[in-house]
Amino acid sequence: MGYHLSPSTREWQAKARNYVDSVIPFEVYAEGHHGALPDGEAKKAKERAKALGLSRLDVPKQHGGLELPLLDQAVIWEQLGRATNAVAWHFTEAQPWMFEACTPSQIDKWINPLVRGEKYEAFALTEAEAGSDASSIKSTATKQGDQFVLNGEKWFVTFSNIADFFFFEAIMTDDPEGRHGLFIVDKGTAGIEYLEEPEFSHTFPCHHATMRFNNVKIPLDQLVGKPGDALDFTRRWFRRERIMIAARCCGAASRLIEEGMAFAKTRKVGEEVIADFQLIQAMLADSLTELYAARLMTYEAAAASDRGEEASVLHTQASMAKLYATEMAGRVADRVTQIFGGRGYRRDNVAERFTRELRVDRIWEGTSEIQRLIIARSMIKRGVNGILGKIG
Numbered sequence: 001m002g003y004h005l006s007p008s009t010r011e012w013q014a015k016a017r018n019y020v021d022s023v024i025p026f027e028v029y030a031e032g033h034h035g036a037l038p039d040g041e042a043k044k045a046k047e048r049a050k051a052l053g054l055s056r057l058d059v060p061k062q063h064g065g066l067e068l069p070l071l072d073q074a075v076i077w078e079q080l081g082r083a084t085n086a087v088a089w090h091f092t093e094a095q096p097w098m099f100e101a102c103t104p105s106q107i108d109k110w111i112n113p114l115v116r117g118e119k120y121e122a123f124a125l126t127e128a129e130a131g132s133d134a135s136s137i138k139s140t141a142t143k144q145g146d147q148f149v150l151n152g153e154k155w156f157v158t159f160s161n162i163a164d165f166f167f168f169e170a171i172m173t174d175d176p177e178g179r180h181g182l183f184i185v186d187k188g189t190a191g192i193e194y195l196e197e198p199e200f201s202h203t204f205p206c207h208h209a210t211m212r213f214n215n216v217k218i219p220l221d222q223l224v225g226k227p228g229d230a231l232d233f234t235r236r237w238f239r240r241e242r243i244m245i246a247a248r249c250c251g252a253a254s255r256l257i258e259e260g261m262a263f264a265k266t267r268k269v270g271e272e273v274i275a276d277f278q279l280i281q282a283m284l285a286d287s288l289t290e291l292y293a294a295r296l297m298t299y300e301a302a303a304a305s306d307r308g309e310e311a312s313v314l315h316t317q318a319s320m321a322k323l324y325a326t327e328m329a330g331r332v333a334d335r336v337t338q339i340f341g342g343r344g345y346r347r348d349n350v351a352e353r354f355t356r357e358l359r360v361d362r363i364w365e366g367t368s369e370i371q372r373l374i375i376a377r378s379m380i381k382r383g384v385n386g387i388l389g390k391i392g
């Protein structure tokens with residue numbers, strides 16, 4: 001039933017489901033403990049994630065990766081999305097562009113440890129005055145002898161508390177065109193300052209600090225790729241990650257619908273279970289219908305990438321999947337909260353937690369407004385059929 005998935009994709013789906021089911025019981029504990037798991041459980045989850053290969057899903061085989069089709073990865077991330085509080089997120093992923101951009105010694109020192117699940121990285125791009133428009137960053141990298149000197153303030157650096165190193169994006173002051181460079185900076189390098197660790201709506205163990213890089217000195221060979229490559233790396237990362245965010249939102253929505261329906265079938269008001277009330281049925285029906293649409297879009301955007309369709313069209317399709325799936329998941333969380341009634345407002349209720357957690361999916365990796373701009377500009381350029389495929 002539904003989108004055709006091969007037996008091996010189904011196998012991945014089952015393995016990811018198993019892993020997530022093993023950590024879901026810790027969600028409520030995590031909610032009450034700043035995102036932490038009970039003693040020893042984080043270590044176990046990390047080991048399980050590593051054994052499953054979650055840190056190397058998208059890594060080329062020649063570098064020890066699984067090089068899975070994007071559809072398989074979307075199916076896996078959909079399952080991971082069923083859990084709240086990031087209880088399943090005990091790994092970072094090495095990404096294909098890293099192997100194209102990094103030198104052999106950079107791969108050896110920083111990227112292979114990511115593949116092996118031994119290190120964490122964080123990506124420091126956003127600034128106080130540069131979020132949606134990443135091209136307007138002000139951070140600088142200036143060549144001084146055999147070093148780069150980095151300066152700038154970065155906001156919302158996810159994994160800031162556990163990262164072993166940072167990708168830091170900055171304007172290269174010596175570049176005549178002022179292009180951006182991407183730099184690897186080890187945690188602990190002199191001059192890195194943590195300005196604040198704000199509380200966010202979600203209760204995750206990873207933080208999103210505001211950080212300042214004050215005259216941080218790194219060797220010249222910590223530049224990744226060439227000047228000007230950084231925006232292209234970011235664009236490639238976004239294309240993939242937007243599909244994975246869409247997938248996670250589908251997983252969240254399917255869990256919400258299952259839990260909301262189970263409650264509706266047992267909760268009695270008067271003599272009747274609320275699942276028999278047509279207004280409740282309408283909420284469930286709308287939710288399932290929208291999930292169906294979002295899942296088809298997400299799987300198809302991933303499969304189109306596996307078929308090697310044109311990058312600019314894929315970029316648009318990834319934006320459509322992210323826009324629709326993130327907004328769908330927000331509506332589903334709201335409806336399911338309503339179905340739970342007062343219980344849906346308790347922090348030990350999955351619908352309450354998802355209502356807070358899913359909100360960021362409409363903001364990070366490009367807000368809903370930015371996705372709409374990408375889609376609109378692309379359709380004006382390519383036409384309807386240029387994006388959706390030719391008819392007849």
Ligand SMILES: Cc1cc2nc3c(=O)[nH]c(=O)nc-3n(C[C@H](O)[C@H](O)[C@H](O)COP(=O)(O)OP(=O)(O)OC[C@H]3O[C@@H](n4cnc5c(N)ncnc54)[C@H](O)[C@@H]3O)c2cc1C
Nearest residue numbers: 123124125126131132156157158208363364365366367369
């Ligand atoms: C929890 C969290 C984790 C994050 N992790 C990271 C990370 O690891 N690394 C990193 O670099 N960044 C990270 N970010 C930053 C995130 O990518 C940005 O917040 C996002 O891109 C939006 O930028 P902004 O917050 O500056 O909003 P702004 O760009 O200031 O936008 C404000 C509002 O204006 C709208 N808007 C902006 N431009 C337009 C336009 N042209 N047309 C119409 N509307 C527009 C936006 O949609 C939004 O509604 C994270 C953010 C959060 C909340």
